[in-house]
Amino acid sequence: xxxxKDQQLSVNHAATPEIRFSDWLxxxxxxxxxxxxxxxxxxxxxxxxxxxxxxxxxxxxxxxxGRGFSMARMxxxxxxxxxxxxxxxxxxxxxxxxxxxxxxAFELRDDQHAAQALTKLGEVSVHFQPSADGxxxxxxx
Amino acid sequence: MYAYNQFDQTLVDQRVEQYRDQTRxxxxxxxxxxxxxxxxxxxxxxxxxxxxxxRVAIPYGLMKSEQLRTLAQISRTYDKGYGHFTTRQNxxxxxxxLESVPDILADxxxxxxxxxxxxxxxxxxxxxxxxxxxxxxxIEDTRPWCELIxxxxxxxxxxxxxxxxxxxxxxxxxxxxxxxxxxxxxxxLYHNETGEIGFEVLVGGGLGRTPVIGxxxxxFLEPQELLSYLEAVLRVYNLNGRRDNKYxxxxxxxxxxxxxxxxxxxxxxEWQLLxxxxxxxxxxxxxxxxGFFTGPDYLSAVHAGSDLQxxxxxxPQFATWYRQNTRDHKQAxxxxxIVALKNQLQAPGDVSHQQMDGIAAxxxxxxxxxxxxxxxxxxxxxxxAQRDLLALWLKLQDLDMARANVGTLTDMINCPGxxxxxxxxxxxxxxxxxxxxTFDDMDYQYELGEIQLKIxxxxxxxxxxxxxxxxxxxxxxxGKQVYQFTLGGSAxxxxxxxxTLGRSIEQDQVVVVIxxxxxxxxxxxxxxxxxxQLVRRLGIVPFKERVYGTHQRSAA
Ligand code: HEM
Ligand code: SF4
Numbered sequence: 115x116x117x118x119k120d121q122q123l124s125v126n127h128a129a130t131p132e133i134r135f136s137d138w139l140x141x142x143x144x145x146x147x148x149x150x151x152x153x154x155x156x157x158x159x160x161x162x163x164x165x166x167x168x169x170x171x172x173x174x175x176x177x178x179x180g181r182g183f184s185m186a187r188m189x190x191x192x193x194x195x196x197x198x199x200x201x202x203x204x205x206x207x208x209x210x211x212x213x214x215x216x217x218x219a220f221e222l223r224d225d226q227h228a229a230q231a232l233t234k235l236g237e238v239s240v241h242f243q244p245s246a247d248g249x250x251x252x253x254x255x
Numbered sequence: 256m257y258a259y260n261q262f263d264q265t266l267v268d269q270r271v272e273q274y275r276d277q278t279r280x281x282x283x284x285x286x287x288x289x290x291x292x293x294x295x296x297x298x299x300x301x302x303x304x305x306x307x308x309x310r311v312a313i314p315y316g317l318m319k320s321e322q323l324r325t326l327a328q329i330s331r332t333y334d335k336g337y338g339h340f341t342t343r344q345n346x347x348x349x350x351x352x353l354e355s356v357p358d359i360l361a362d363x364x365x366x367x368x369x370x371x372x373x374x375x376x377x378x379x380x381x382x383x384x385x386x387x388x389x390x391x392x393x394i395e396d397t398r399p400w401c402e403l404i405x406x407x408x409x410x411x412x413x414x415x416x417x418x419x420x421x422x423x424x425x426x427x428x429x430x431x432x433x434x435x436x437x438x439x440x441x442x443x444l445y446h447n448e449t450g451e452i453g454f455e456v457l458v459g460g461g462l463g464r465t466p467v468i469g470x471x472x473x474x475f476l477e478p479q480e481l482l483s484y485l486e487a488v489l490r491v492y493n494l495n496g497r498r499d500n501k502y503x504x505x506x507x508x509x510x511x512x513x514x515x516x517x518x519x520x521x522x523x524x525e526w527q528l529l530x531x532x533x534x535x536x537x538x539x540x541x542x543x544x545x546g547f548f549t550g551p552d553y554l555s556a557v558h559a560g561s562d563l564q565x566x567x568x569x570x571p572q573f574a575t576w577y578r579q580n581t582r583d584h585k586q587a588x589x590x591x592x593i594v595a596l597k598n599q600l601q602a603p604g605d606v607s608h609q610q611m612d613g614i615a616a617x618x619x620x621x622x623x624x625x626x627x628x629x630x631x632x633x634x635x636x637x638x639x640a641q642r643d644l645l646a647l648w649l650k651l652q653d654l655d656m657a658r659a660n661v662g663t664l665t666d667m668i669n670c671p672g673x674x675x676x677x678x679x680x681x682x683x684x685x686x687x688x689x690x691x692x693t694f695d696d697m698d699y700q701y702e703l704g705e706i707q708l709k710i711x712x713x714x715x716x717x718x719x720x721x722x723x724x725x726x727x728x729x730x731x732x733x734g735k736q737v738y739q740f741t742l743g744g745s746a747x748x749x750x751x752x753x754x755t756l757g758r759s760i761e762q763d764q765v766v767v768v769i770x771x772x773x774x775x776x777x778x779x780x781x782x783x784x785x786x787x788q789l790v791r792r793l794g795i796v797p798f799k800e801r802v803y804g805t806h807q808r809s810a811a
Binding site: 153177178179180183185188191205207208210211212215237238240241242243244245250251252253254 | 543
């Protein structure tokens with residue numbers, strides 16, 4: 115599975131965590147832990163624990179489940195600086211929007227061509243609304 | 256009206272190329288069917304019974320004549336020479352090929368149009384009062400606010416994969432002509448007690464399978480915080496709306512499940528974090544956008560106005576048309592003209608390419624080169640000088656668009672039904688034909704006064720049947736197409752859902768039953784009582800008795 119991270123094809127990176135956030139909450143915890151989450155988890159507790167986590171992998175069980183977009187946006191709003199990785203049903207046609215709301219890493223679905231996917235970041239270069247990428251409408255510039 | 260700058264143009268141009276690449280990859284087998292389905296829907300492309308259907312956005316129903324000419328050209332080049340205006344102020348083409356859509360979008364982009372988010376589980380075209388900025392009863396012009404919403408919602412990265420479609424309507428006058436209470440969000444611009452302008456925000460209205468009237472989440476919203484508040488509502492919905500069942504996925508179901516108080520609390524809590532952030536609209540941006548809607552260079556009342564009494568005597572039909580199809584304008588000497596897309600031969604809302612070109616020319620000549628589409632599937636020339644009305648009327652006759660039936664029984668809303676739609680349970684266009692044949696006496700229609708007849712071919716309610724004074728819903732029973740009637744619905748200030756009349760009616764009996772319903776009204780009405788008022792006063796029973804007492808052929 116190819117990974118795009120910080121707008122490049124990544125070869126050397128941490129594995130996608132297998133421990134689910136809900137399990138991690140009941141576990142021994144250490145700074146720098148990484149977790150896997152999705153829209154079913156309790157978002158307020160995720161936001162409250164984020165500062166202990168170095169990576170939060172948000173899973174898209176199906177591409178049509180848009181909850182992960184709001185989750186990433188809210189994590190960044192709270193100042194989370196660690197990696198937010200999109201995993202699951204992740205295809206090139208969504209990574210630009212994902213990037214805008216705060217994801218910085220994308221584990222692409224198997225059928226995706228990684229080099230082609232990279233060209234999709236910034237495919238639409240102007241934006242009508244502020245988001246986690248700090249870009250926004252002309253009047254904000 | 257609003258004109259694109261370089262920024263808007265770049266966005267739309269790049270979006271066309273993005274979609275072109277998606278179409279290419281789909282045709283090359285690189286995008287799975289179910290995934291491309293979502294991508295094409297976000298660009299307004301459905302696959303229907305006979306062919307694909309492309310829905311083009313007309314933001315809050317406003318068009319330049321040049322844009323309508325492009326729509327005519329598109330219908331000639333890529334379609335069968337006509338288009339269909341919808342209840343959400345957009346236009347649909349029924350016969351383009353999937354392969355040609357990127358080229359159509361490129362043609363649209365040249366005249367500042369697109370099909371972005373005209374379908375799919377995202378924020379749709381914002382709709383408003385077709386008389387915004389010109390009507391005599393207006394409190395505040397909604398168009399700048401609609402434009403601000405259009406921009407904010409276009410390619411919003413967080414809200415492209417919502418649980419379900421999301422529709423926003425804005426009303427700014429004492430008469431709600433935007434059906435704002437049956438939208439996911441309804442916004443009412445008004446002055447509060449201290450004279451400040453702001454929005455009342457309604458959430459959770461909608462039609463479809465579970466019709467609901469919207470509920471107030473905020474009584475007064477400072478307009479600068481419009482976008483932050485919308486973002487809060489959308490975020491709460493995106494995170495909490497049901498995704499396991501598409502029939503229970505609209506925001507109205509969420510609001511009803513947790514209750515309006517709990518929902519309001521969630522929105523307000525999120526909004527506390529969003530207000531006074533970069534989402535707050537700067538005064539300069541509001542003023543910039545308002546600057547596009549300052550109104551045309553009206554002639555003075557002396558020059559524009561004209562005493563029409565003599566003309567009325569000479570042309571009684573013109574007088575009738577004036578009464579039925581024009582409305583008061585806030586500018587002295589001007590009238591709002593409604594161009595009815597409801598003649599006897601075409602399906603409601605349909606326009607041929609010749610008519611589109613013709614109307615565009617009339618807009619150039621008589622209405623500052625602009626026009627509007629309405630939620631009841633008509634067009635509007637918003638700024639016609641009184642002295643030009645007769646000339647306009649004569650030319651509309653040549654286009655077969657001067658039928659003086661606005662607000663009457665035959666000014667009906669009608670979804671495409673089984674003739675075009677793959678979700679349909681029953682035909683609807685056959686009903687509008689039968690109704691036009693049966694009720695062809697215009698004097699009878701005038702005598703009946705305002706009657707809103709709304710017809711849908713299935714429970715999805717694209718024809719708004721729940722809020723028709725008379726609503727007709729097509730259903731299938733034992734392989735037969737039959738129709739359920741509701742009475743007493745309304746989408747105006749006094750919004751209400753119609754009550755079911757009784758057992759379904761067979762197709763060939765629909766006009767008979769309409770006739771019986773009208774008879775009851777004529778017999779029982781008091782002086783000046785409208786059909787809707789009568790239904791509200793007497794309820795459904797007298798109609799039931801009349802229809803089912805004498806009428807034995809209704810389907811089981
Ligand atoms: C022919 C292709 C069409 C298809 C497949 C289609 C599909 C649908 C579906 C599935 C819904 C229900 C959504 C829900 O309840 O969540 C719906 C609602 C609606 N459609 Fe259509 N539609 C079509 C054409 C039209 C046309 C021609 C119009 C206008 C005349 C229209 C206007 C609307 C409106 C106003 C609603 C109600 C929105 C609400 O539920 O609040 N649609 N459509
Ligand atoms: S109401 Fe039903 S039949 Fe009519 S257009 Fe909508 S989905 Fe199709």
